[in-house]
Amino acid sequence: xxxxxxxxxxxxxxxxxxxxxxxxxxxxxxxxxxxxxxxxxxxxxxxxxxxxxxxxxxxxxxxxxxxxxxxxxxxxxxxxxxxxxxxxxxxxxxxxxxxxxxxxxxxxxxxxxxxxxxxxxxxxxxxxxxxxxxxxxxxxxxxxxxxxxxxxxxxxxxxxxxxxxxxxxxxxxxxxxxxxxxxxxxxxxxxxxxxxxxxxxxxxxxxxxxxxxxxxxxxxxxxxxxxxxxxxxxxxxxxxxxxxxxxxxxxxxxxxxxxxxxxxxxxxxxxxxxxxxxxxxxxxxxxxxxxxxxxxxxxxxxxxxxxxxxxxxxxxxxxxxxxxxxxxxxxxxxxxxxxxxxxxxxxxxxxxxxxxxxxxxxxxxxxxxxxxxxxxxxxxxxxxxxxxxxxxxxxxxxxxxxxxxxx
Amino acid sequence: xxxxxxxxxxxxxxxxxxxxxxxxxxxxxxxxxxxxxxxxxxxxxxxxxxxxxxxxxxxxxxxxxxxxxxxxxxxxxxxxxxxxxxxxxxxxxxxxxxxxxxxxxxxxxxxxxxxxxxxxxxxxxxxxxxxxxxxxxxxxxxxxxxxxxxxxxxxxxxxxxxxxxxxxxxxxxxxxxxxxxxxxxxxxxxxxxxxxxxxxxxxxxxxxxxxxxxxxxxxxxxxxxxxxxxxxxxxxxxxxxxxxxxxxxxxxxxxxxxxxx
Numbered sequence: 001x002x003x004x005x006x007x008x009x010x011x012x013x014x015x016x017x018x019x020x021x022x023x024x025x026x027x028x029x030x031x032x033x034x035x036x037x038x039x040x041x042x043x044x045x046x047x048x049x050x051x052x053x054x055x056x057x058x059x060x061x062x063x064x065x066x067x068x069x070x071x072x073x074x075x076x077x078x079x080x081x082x083x084x085x086x087x088x089x090x091x092x093x094x095x096x097x098x099x100x101x102x103x104x105x106x107x108x109x110x111x112x113x114x115x116x117x118x119x120x121x122x123x124x125x126x127x128x129x130x131x132x133x134x135x136x137x138x139x140x141x142x143x144x145x146x147x148x149x150x151x152x153x154x155x156x157x158x159x160x161x162x163x164x165x166x167x168x169x170x171x172x173x174x175x176x177x178x179x180x181x182x183x184x185x186x187x188x189x190x191x192x193x194x195x196x197x198x199x200x201x202x203x204x205x206x207x208x209x210x211x212x213x214x215x216x217x218x219x220x221x222x223x224x225x226x227x228x229x230x231x232x233x234x235x236x237x238x239x240x241x242x243x244x245x246x247x248x249x250x251x252x253x254x255x256x257x258x259x260x261x262x263x264x265x266x267x268x269x270x271x272x273x274x275x276x277x278x279x280x281x282x283x284x285x286x287x288x289x290x291x292x293x294x295x296x297x298x299x300x301x302x303x304x305x306x307x308x309x310x311x312x313x314x315x316x317x318x319x320x321x322x323x324x325x326x327x328x329x330x331x332x333x334x335x336x337x338x339x340x341x342x343x344x345x346x347x348x349x350x351x352x353x354x355x356x357x358x359x360x361x362x363x364x365x366x367x368x369x370x371x372x373x374x375x376x377x378x379x380x381x382x383x384x385x386x387x388x389x390x391x392x393x394x395x396x397x398x399x400x401x402x403x404x405x406x407x
Numbered sequence: 408x409x410x411x412x413x414x415x416x417x418x419x420x421x422x423x424x425x426x427x428x429x430x431x432x433x434x435x436x437x438x439x440x441x442x443x444x445x446x447x448x449x450x451x452x453x454x455x456x457x458x459x460x461x462x463x464x465x466x467x468x469x470x471x472x473x474x475x476x477x478x479x480x481x482x483x484x485x486x487x488x489x490x491x492x493x494x495x496x497x498x499x500x501x502x503x504x505x506x507x508x509x510x511x512x513x514x515x516x517x518x519x520x521x522x523x524x525x526x527x528x529x530x531x532x533x534x535x536x537x538x539x540x541x542x543x544x545x546x547x548x549x550x551x552x553x554x555x556x557x558x559x560x561x562x563x564x565x566x567x568x569x570x571x572x573x574x575x576x577x578x579x580x581x582x583x584x585x586x587x588x589x590x591x592x593x594x595x596x597x598x599x600x601x602x603x604x605x606x607x608x609x610x611x612x613x614x615x616x617x618x619x620x621x622x623x624x625x626x627x628x629x630x631x632x633x634x635x636x637x638x639x640x641x642x643x644x645x646x647x648x649x650x651x652x653x654x655x656x657x658x659x660x661x662x663x664x665x666x667x668x
Contacts, residue, residue, distance in 0.1 A: 004527035008516070015515040226509025230572070233475045234528040235500040402478060403419070 001236050005244025013214055013248060022213050023252050027206045027260035036267055049139050054106035055080050056140075057096060061111040067151055071109075074147070080105055100132050107131040107140040120162065192291075192369030199295060199368065200361035201338050202264075203257050207303050208334055210256025211249050211310045212327050218245045219314035220323035228405065238399045242311070246392060249307040257299050261292055295364045298377065301384030302360045306334070308391035315398050318407050337361070353379040356387055409451045409503070409580045409611060414473055414483035416444040435635050443469045444635045447483070451580060451611040456602060458622045459615040460659055461632035467615040468508060470632060471584050474613065475505035487579075501529060504573035504581040508588075510565045511572070514558035518549065518568040521557060522575060529576035536575075543571040546604070548597060563594030570598060574605065581605055583614035587621065599625065619655050631662045638662050 013019050057080040061068055071077055080099075099105040110128040127148075131140040153174075160170050222228040231241055310327065317323035334357060340346065341361035348362035359380040366372040398404045417440045435442045443466050451457045459467045472478040474485065476496055485492045485499075492499040512521045519540065526536030544553050547567045552560060557568065566586065574581055583602075587595045602612055602625055616622060622629060622643070629646055631639040639646060639662050643655060650658040 001528070004524065008513075008520075008524045008527075011520070012513055012515045225514070226507060227511050227513055229472075229477050229507050229509070230505075230511030230525070231528075233477050233500055233503075233505050234525065235497040235530065236528050237497070406478065 001240040002243045002247070005236075005241055006247050009214075009218055009245060009248035010251065013217070013252060016217065019213050019217070019252065023210050023256050024259050026209065027256050028263045033267075051076065052139070053078050054140055054143065055104075056107050056109060057099075057105055058109045058111060059096070060115075061109075062115070065111065065115065067109075067111070067147075070147060070151060074143075077143070097130060100130055103132070107144065109144065120159075122159075186370070189369045189371065192367075192371075193365065195368055198342075199264075200364045201342065203260055203295075203299060203364075204302060204306075204334055204338055204357065204361070205331070206260045207253045207257045207299065207306055208310075208331065211253035211303070211307050212330075214252040215249045215307070215310035215314040216317075216320055216323040216327070218248060219311060220317040220320055223315075223317075223405070224319040232405065239396050242392070242396045242399050246307055246311055246395065249311055250303060253303045253307050254300070257296065257303060261296055265289070265292065291367055291370075294367050294372070298360050298363045298367065298381065301381055301388055302357065304388035305356065305384055305391060308388050308395055312391060312395045312398060315395065316404055316407070333357075341365070348373070348376055348380070350376075350379075354383050356384060360384060408453070408486075408488060409474075409613070410484075410486040411447060411449045411470070411474060412484045412486065414444050414447045414470070414480045414485075415442070416469055416473055416478065416480050417442045433634075442635055444473065444480075447632070447635070447637055449613075449630050449637065449640065451613045453579065453611050454606055454609045455627050456606050456612045456614070456625045457628045457630065458626040459613065459630050459632055460617075460619075460622065461615075462663055465632045466635040467632050468584055469635075471505070471582050471613070471615060472507075474582050475503060475507075476500060477505070477507075501576060502579045504576065504578035506569055506573040506581075506583045506586055508584045510569035512557055512565065512569055514556070516557055517555055518553040518557055518560070518564070518571075519544075521568060522553075522571060525572050526575055531576060539575060539577070540571075543575065547571055547601060563590050563597075566590055566594060567597065570601060574610075578610065580611040580613065583612065585615055585617070587616065587618065619659065623655060631659060633663055 013023075053076045055078050056071065058068060058071065072079065096105065096108050100108060108128075108130040110130070112125040112127060115125045115127075116123070129141065129144050133141065156174060157170055160173065161167065165173065219228075222231070309330065313326045313330065314323045317326050337355060337357035338361050340355075341358040346352065346358075346362065348359065348366050352362055353359050353376050363372065363377055363380045366376075420436070420439050420441055433441075435445075447466075447470060449457070449459075449470070459470065461467050469478065473480050476485075476492075476499065487499055487502055512518075513524070516524065522540045522543070523536060526540060531539060544550055547570065549564070549567055549571070552564050553568070557565065560568070566589075570583070570586060573583070586602075587598050590598065599621060602614070605612055606625075612625075626643070628642050629639065630637050631646075639649065641649070646658045646662075647653070647655065650661040652658040652661060
């Protein structure tokens with residue numbers, strides 16, 4: 001009987017365009033398209049900003065100040081033409097700031113009048129850099145920081161030499177200790193650690209999204225349309241009805257997760273081959289298909305749990321609208337443990353293996369890092385599965401409650 | 408014989424506000440409960456058509472729902488051929504067919520697929536189910552539309568499929584909640600003829616209606632339900648004698664008014 005209910009529910013589901021959108025189209029096309037477009041757009045924007053020729057203005061510098069020469073020697077920096085400002089020397093500070101705010105000038109370097117390049121001078125000088133970083137990606141600060149670092153280094157060296165310090169001693173004075181860093185973490189572990197949380201963060205909400213609409217349609221929707229009553233009086237055990245519906249929701253949710261994985265692989269491949277985006281090539285080369293499959297396997301008990309939860313909520317709701325309202329807070333129960341699992345320093349252990357949702361996210365992280373512990377994974381799987389069974393039993397109980405069915 | 412014996416059914420009211428809203432003019436509200444059925448007893452024999460009459464909200468639908476096992480009675484018994492059904496509800500459900508106020512069918516399936524699904528649920532095998540569905544399609548004249556999607560149907564078409572669904576498994580008793588409401592003359596005629604056919608085939612039919620012409624045409628006995636209680640039971644002649652009236656309309660109305668007084 002479960003099969004008959006399941007087949008009918010699936011047939012109805014497949015004929016519903018909204019379900020197909022949430023179950024297949026959204027994870028398959030829209031999400032990767034959005035993420036891909038964002039990645040390409042962000043990369044382009046950052047690159048354009050780095051290559052952009054910045055216009056600058058320097059005030060307070062003596063003609064022989066070497067910084068002027070250094071600035072002029074940079075390829076992508078261009079001094080502001082004083083003629084276009086009238087008489088630049090008569091410009092007030094406010095006028096220059098206004099020019100920056102209006103986008104006519106990229107930065108202003110205000111130099112201390114008393115600055116001296118004299119090798120004997122030991123005075124520390126403070127210069128001021130004005131720029132507009134409202135967009136958050138202004139590269140003026142980065143470029144001048146870099147320039148001033150080099151400038152400082154060269155000045156320090158010449159001063160030390162003038163003080164009689166040997167050239168070979170300079171490095172020892174300037175940097176007595178050099179820290180050579182070597183990250184010996186395998187690339188897979190490093191990448192898996194960074195991506196692991198993100199994969200769960202993408203997959204689990206998709207599972208939820210894939211489950212919610214069918215659940216609402218199959219329970220609250222049936223109540224609203226009056227079809228549930230026909231089912232209740234059929235000579236079928238309630239558990240068969242619940243399981244038939246439950247497996248339908250589970251299938252929809254799992255297909256959503258599977259679509260997301262397939263689409264991630266597909267789009268990664270397209271990006272890697274077509275656009276040769278370095279990071280994606282690296283990801284594709286490092287993570288194996290078997291890892292993704294194992295990650296998907298770990299998703300199974302969560303999908304079971306989520307399916308049982310949404311069915312419970314939906315059967316309690318009086319109608320479609322009420323079910324939608326009840327479903328909204330459910331997102332928090334999914335997102336909070338996911339965010340926790342993404343926090344640095346939280347790793348899968350005995351305790352975390354028993355925390356729903358977080359445990360699966362942490363498992364996926366470990367799988368992608370190539371550090372999965374089979375024993376812990378089986379605890380995670382088992383505990384999630386047990387929870388799903390408890391939730392399902394509750395669902396069967398609710399399906400036999402008149403006060404729930406005829407609210 | 409299908410019997411309901413001393414059935415009581417109450418519903419818990421959601422809050423005091425709902426209680427106050429109903430309380431003003433309804434004696435069935437007491438405390439936090441609404442007593443929908445009080446000591447109701449009815450019965451229906453094989454090859455008999457029994458009508459349930461009563462004003463809207465009198466308790467007819469609740470009574471039919473209890474009879475169909477969609478709702479459970481708080482006390483009292485339902486008996487099928489003298490056997491209490493409590494211990495074997497699934498078997499009982501195979502012996503009855505129920506058509507609720509809504510058609511209870513799936514909009515995204517065709518009429519045929521709907522019937523196939525319910526034939527599965529009622530345990531008919533594939534071949535048996537096909538024969539039965541084809542027979543009903545002919546009997547209820549559904550050949551022209553049965554393979555179209557259910558949500559494209561007119562009210563009459565929907566009701567025909569719903570009735571076919573209710574009798575698909577050859578039940579001994581059929582319970583129909585206002586089966587002709589909202590139908591045009593032709594569709595109504597098909598349904599009424601079908602009820603007559605059921606009766607002639609030995610099926611007992613209990614149906615609620617507001618149409619007294621249907622009662623005169625089909626029914627052997629009448630129950631008038633008011634405020635959750637049976638106010639009258641008997642045949643049309645007895646009803647008229649009891650109310651000393653020449654018309655069925657006046658006789659029924661008299662019982663309904665007495666109940667409200």
